[in-house]
Amino acid sequence: MQPIKTFAARLLPLPSENIDTDQIIPARYLKVTDKAGLGDALFTDWRARDPNFILNQPRAKEAGILVAGDNFGCGSSREHAPWALLGFGFKAVISTSFADIFRNNALKNGLLPIVVDEATHQQLMSLAEEDPSAQITVDLAAQTITLPDGRAVTFPMDGFVKQMLLQGVDEVGYLTAKADAIAQYEQAHGGTLRTQPSLS
């Protein structure tokens, strides 16, 4: 994973609320065994249904931030959803809230789920709808987005996760470094369940 640096990007408005991960990437695309190439299937059914759908417009490829409605990413736990968003070219999604599993999955892959209040959200949605070339700047270290009018808005971010993202490291290293504590825990609390030997 690459360290996340401050970046400026164009916005793409997608005002629907409760966009579930089946819309982001339908289940028939989950029969893959790697992560590559899923960007082509992002919102594929919505793109097929409406030639004017925003992701079919040329501006979509120029955008780096999706501005979507409340409760983005609800439903299935498929990590293919953030893989597809990243594969398409998005670096962040802005909404008023995210579903828990999607938010976790996004952060594991360096896709920023940015939560803003309703007023800021409306402002960003209007901006995105009115001016396809408008850019905002995302500064993860400062936890701010800066609008074209110069106004900076802060967003919440887990401090631990933020450090990981800024350094470009994932959690496996942190967890494997806890091997001694894990071994001690297993000795003290091992639990009786063993899945082996398996039944015939």
Place this chain on the structure above:
Amino acid sequence: MPQTLFEKIWNAHVVAQDAGAPAVLYIDLHLVHEVTSPQAFSGLRARGLQVRRPDKTVATLDHSTPTKDLHLPIADPLAAKQVAQLEANCAEFGVPLYGLNSERRGIVHIIGPELGLTQPGMTIVCGDSHTSTHGAFGALAFGIGTSEVEHVLATQCLLQRKPKTFQVRMGGALQPGVTAKDIILALIAQIGIEGGTGHVLEYTGNAIRALSMEARMTVCNMSIEGGARAGLIAPDDTTFEYLAGRPFAPQGEAWERALAGWRQLPSDEGARFDQTVTLDAGALEPMITYGTNPGMGVPISGRTPDPDALRDVGQKNAARKALDYMGLRPNQPLLGQPVDVVFIGSCTNSRISDLRLAAGVLKGRRVHPRTRVLVVPGSQQIKRQAEQEGLDTVFKAAGAEWRESGCSLCIAMNGDQLEPGQYAVSTSNRNFEGRQGRGGRTFLASPLTAAASAVEGQIADARMYTG
């Protein structure tokens, strides 16, 4: 200080907690299936890591597997590759696999409880959002993404922030013809599909205590549809009776020791929840959804909403969009809506008790000529039991298709799918656009409602059939 069931399980599983960092949470059971694991095993391989505890890991095949002609090679080359990949990964890393030809294979959330792997007080994860099912046993069970699958494979641990708690108190007693599925659909209609976000639900009250283990699993299964990653029910004698004697349940003295521990798990008197909601189960009717998320549910005698009558702009737009996709009119009664397909299956409602309910309605009756009915048992064991009870004969005589176990039409990855525009009454858990096949339209309901609708070829009130 009095503790909730959730807090007891959480506290017992914290391995380490650095200042400012999330807890390192130990995982007692990791369930694995073919769709969300290949990239996790590849990650392990790339890092040169092993599976830390293959003896706390179990894999099965369910999502992309066929539900008929199991003796033939899998026709879809991508599904075949994914199945072969899991077989190879399990062999390489020593993970037990209940494979295509295993008599113990089934939907991952069905076989965990069935084999006695799912036990009270455990932490259980799986790369699947319906892992919440296992909470019915008083286990903290939640869905994770593929990155986290890799973390658990490598370390048997996850980094987690402590969620909040949310009590769902369900008083009263269910009326005849009203089931666990109706309880959970009614709850989600009330709290909304993000009502439980950031929380672990605990279902309490007389109506919950009166449910069988299978019905409790139906309730916990759909916690995620209310936004909560996990839903819990305190273990009691119903739980222990279900578990006793199952293959992986503790035996003899170990059983007695386990039992003593499990009896300490229920939330203490006076334990505090961050939120509480109360529902009267006695007031519930059978529920059905009309829209494109599981929160869009109404009593079966109800009507679709009129978007123009809704004040909230978001709700107005959502209702309009949902009715447009579903091809339904505002204020339309749900009863009498023609149905092309009925699906009885999924990790929500494919257990033996679900099949018995459906068969009870279909016995001596015929499926309506315009309707196709798929009955997909949750596991090969359930399939065998149903056949021993003659349920398969009832289904086939009525004109329904009787299949091998798997996720099937719930997620439509295996060739079982709706055609564009088709209407289905489905006992599964999600009615999202295209969930059961591109352009397909889903009404979520109980096995009773599904079976009654199969007979009438339209959405029907099962209470006319259940005496």
